[in-house]
Amino acid sequence: MSVTSRYKDAWESFWREAPGEPGGVFWDAEPDLTAGVHLALFEPHLAKGLPVVDLGCGNGTQTRFLADRYPRVVGADLSVAALGHARHADPAGRADFRQIDATEQTEAHQLHAELGDANVYMRGVLHQCESADRQPLVDGIAALVGERGRAFVVELAEAARPVLMSLAQSPTGPPAKLAPVFAHDIAPGEVSDAAVPDYVRTAGLDVLASGELPLTTTEYTPDGTRIELPSRWLVVGRAQ
DSSP states (O other), rough: OOOOOOHHHHHHHHHHHHSSSSOOOOOOOOOOOHHHHHHHGGGOOOOOOOOOOEEEESHHHHHHHHHSSSOEEEEEESSSHHHHHHHTTTTOOOOOEEEOOTTHHHHHHHHHHHHOOOEEESSSHHHSSSSSHHHHHHHHHHHTTTTOOOOEEEOOOTTTTHHHHHTTTTTTOOOTTTTTHHTTTTTOOOOTTHHHHHHHTTTTEEEEEEEEEEEEEEEETTTEEEEEEEEEEEEEEEOO
């Protein structure tokens, strides 16, 4: 299957209107606070020497961070406009950016045929998918990791939803960087904490490690506190 045209169009319009400067998007936090934190959890499980795929790379902030640390990094995203931002911010071509619908198994298998087994980094993508696309997305991850690869998947926890709803329903309106997410009809959906490992197991993968940590955003409360959202992370792959 492939994602609906409505969903794809929503992401295209979001990224066409997104600011180009670093931190202009709600989730575009500095890598030292995001991928850098995640790598400390992921690297002990990494299959050495494999390429890295940043799945749902958006404007490529985390991809460029990964490309400074691994010899081959591919940033993959559904949105052409997002990849335009990513390539513009990477004039040296440190990473390779590709348009891919990871819910479409043919596309995931084609990328695997090119790269071989890969390590996958995916931050906050599953909860933004429509419900029918979630299992196919994790099936796509299974295709990319193959037999030797590992994936680091971090998603908003159930406890994040009331925080987001409270921000959205503030008397003064949602924070400036959160408002476009709702305006473009890509508001985070509900994914139960138990559902994510179920998707993983259905895809034929094993949960090798898991935990909780806050997911840092680029937005602040009126008192100047950085907004952080509860999240859960998993390292997944095929047990050797």
